[in-house]
Amino acid sequence: MAQLAWHDGAVDDHGLVAAVLAGERDAFRSLVEREQGAVYRACLRILGRPHDAEDVAQESFMMAYRSIGSYRGEGSLGGWLMRIATRQAFRRLGQRRDAAELPPELPIGAPGADPLAAMLAGERERAVRLAVAALGEPYREVVALRFFGELSLDEIAAATGRPLNTVKTHLRRGLERLRPLLGSEVAA
Amino acid sequence: MTRRPFDPRETGSAGGDLDQITDELERYAHLTEGEMPHGLADRVMARVAEEPTPRRGLLAWLLAPFVAGPGGAAQLVLVAGTMALAVLAVVLAGQLGELFDNRQTGTSPSPTVLESPSLSPTPSLSPSLTPSPSPSLAPTPSPSPSSVAPVVTPGPSDDDEPETPEPTDDDDGGDETPEPSDDDNSGPGGGGGDDDSD
Numbered sequence: 001m002a003q004l005a006w007h008d009g010a011v012d013d014h015g016l017v018a019a020v021l022a023g024e025r026d027a028f029r030s031l032v033e034r035e036q037g038a039v040y041r042a043c044l045r046i047l048g049r050p051h052d053a054e055d056v057a058q059e060s061f062m063m064a065y066r067s068i069g070s071y072r073g074e075g076s077l078g079g080w081l082m083r084i085a086t087r088q089a090f091r092r093l094g095q096r097r098d099a100a101e102l103p104p105e106l107p108i109g110a111p112g113a114d115p116l117a118a119m120l121a122g123e124r125e126r127a128v129r130l131a132v133a134a135l136g137e138p139y140r141e142v143v144a145l146r147f148f149g150e151l152s153l154d155e156i157a158a159a160t161g162r163p164l165n166t167v168k169t170h171l172r173r174g175l176e177r178l179r180p181l182l183g184s185e186v187a188a
Numbered sequence: 189m190t191r192r193p194f195d196p197r198e199t200g201s202a203g204g205d206l207d208q209i210t211d212e213l214e215r216y217a218h219l220t221e222g223e224m225p226h227g228l229a230d231r232v233m234a235r236v237a238e239e240p241t242p243r244r245g246l247l248a249w250l251l252a253p254f255v256a257g258p259g260g261a262a263q264l265v266l267v268a269g270t271m272a273l274a275v276l277a278v279v280l281a282g283q284l285g286e287l288f289d290n291r292q293t294g295t296s297p298s299p300t301v302l303e304s305p306s307l308s309p310t311p312s313l314s315p316s317l318t319p320s321p322s323p324s325l326a327p328t329p330s331p332s333p334s335s336v337a338p339v340v341t342p343g344p345s346d347d348d349e350p351e352t353p354e355p356t357d358d359d360d361g362g363d364e365t366p367e368p369s370d371d372d373n374s375g376p377g378g379g380g381g382d383d384d385s386d
Contacts, residue, residue, distance in 0.1 A: 023241045025233065032229045040228065045220045054225045061232045062239070069244040121219070128216045146194070147213040153198055172199040175206045182212055 013077035020068050028068075032061055035078050038150055039085045045148040046089035047096075048129050056092050060085035075158030082149040083159050086141065093133055131181035139174030142167055 019027035039060060044053035064081050071080055132143055141160070145151045153171065157164040194210045 021242060021244050025236055028236055029229060029233050032232050036228050036232075037224055040224055041217075041221060045217060050225065054228060057228065058232055058235070062235055065236050065239060066242055069242045125216060125219065128212060132213075143213070146198075147210075147217050150192055150217075152192055168199050172206070175199070175209050178209050178213075179205065182209055 013071075014073055016077060017068055017071055017073070020065070028065055031064075031077065031081075035081050036061075038078065039081060042082060042085055042144070042149040043089045046086060046129065046133070046144060047093055048125065052092060052096070053089070056089050057085060060088045063088065074161060076155055079145075079151055079155045079159030082145060082151060083141070086144045086149055090133060090140065090144070093129075127182065131178050134181060135174055135177055138162075138170050139177060142170040143174040143178070146171060 016027050016031055020031075036057065040053055040057045043056045043060070044050060047053050047056065060081065064084055071077065132140060132148075135143060138160075142156060145156045145159070146153065151159065153164060153167050156162075157167045160167070162170075194214055196207060196210065199206070
C-alpha cells in the first residue's frame with residue numbers, strides 16, 4: 001500500500017524518510033531515481049568530468065543514505081541531498097587540485113564541434129568552474145546551489161537554514177565577486 | 189536552460205552589471221546538461237544493499253514534531269515529557285552529586301553543627317581539668333584574672349560562680365574549645381580530622 005505510494009510520488013519527503021528508516025530500501029531507490037539527474041548535473045558542473053561527477057554523485061547518495069536519519073525536514077529532501085552533493089563535489093575538486101589540475105578530456109558542452117571552437121568552449125567552461133570554486137563560503141555554496149544545483153532561493157534558504165534575504169544577499173555578493181574573475185571571459 | 193532560469197529580480201536588484209555574470213552561469217549550466225550515466229541508481233542501490241538500515245538522529249527526532257504536521261502531536265507530547273524528565277533527572281543528579289561531595293570533603297558544615305554539641309561537653313572536660321587544677325589552683329584565684337586567665341581560668345571559674353562567664357565564653361568560642369570549634373567551622377583539616385576520627 002505504502003510501497004506503491006512512494007513510487008507514484010504521492011508520499012512526501014517525511015514519509016519517504018520514515019520508510020527508509022523503517023528499512024524499506026525501495027523508498028530510497030525512488031529518491032535516487034527522482035534526484036539522480038539533478039545531482040549528477042550539479043556534480044558535473046562543478047567537476048567538469050563525467051567520470052568524476054558520477055563517482056561523486058554515487059558517493060553523495062551513499063552519504064545521504066547513511067545520514068538520512070539526521071534529515072530534520074526543514075527543507076526539501078532534494079535540497080538537502082543537493083547540498084551534500086555540492087559539498088562533496090567541491091571537496092573532490094580541492095583534492096584534485098591538490099594532486100594536479102588537469103584540463104577536462106573534452107569540453108562538456110560542445111561535443112563534435114570544430115577543434116578551435118571546442119577548445120574555446122572548454123576554456124570558458126573551465127574558467128566558470130574555477131571562478132565559482134574560488135569563491136569563499138557562503139557565496140560559493142549559494143551560487144552553486146542556485147546555478148549548478150538548480151534550486152530556487154526559497155529551497156536554498158530552507159536547505160541551509162538561512163533567512164531568504166540572507167540568501168539573496170549571499171547570491172548577489174557572490175555574483176559581484178565573480179565579476180572580476182569572469183569579466184574578461186564574458187567580454188571575450 | 190535549467191529547470192529554473194535565473195531572474196535578476198531574485199537577488200532583489202535590478203541586475204545591471206550582474207546580468208552578464210548570470211548569463212554566463214546560465215549558459216554554462218545549459219551546456220552541461222549532459223546525458224545521465226546509465227545504471228547510476230542500480231549502482232547506488234547495490235551499495236545500499238550492503239549498508240545497515242540507517243537510524244534517526246537524536247536531533248532530528250527531537251525536532252521532527254515541530255517540523256512535521258498533524259501526525260507529530262503525539263510525538264510532541266512524548267518529547268516534552270522526555271525533556272521534562274531529563275531536566276528533573278539532571279537536577280536530582282546535581283543535588284545528589286553535591287550531597288556526595290559534601291560527604292566526601294566538606295562534611296564540615298553539617299557535622300560541625302552536630303559536633304558542636306558533642307564538643308560542648310568540653311565543659312565536661314573542663315570540669316575534668318578543673319578537679320586537678322582546682323585544688324592546686326584554688327589558692328591562686330588572683331592569677332586567674334591575670335594573663336593566664338584564658339587558659340587556666342576554667343578551673344577556678346568552676347569554683348567561682350562570678351567568673352563562670354569565662355568558661356561559658358570558652359564554651360561558646362573561648363580559647364580551649366574554640367580551636368576545635370574554629371577548625372570545625374572554617375578549617376577543613378580540623379573538621380576533616382574529626383570526621384575521620386568519627
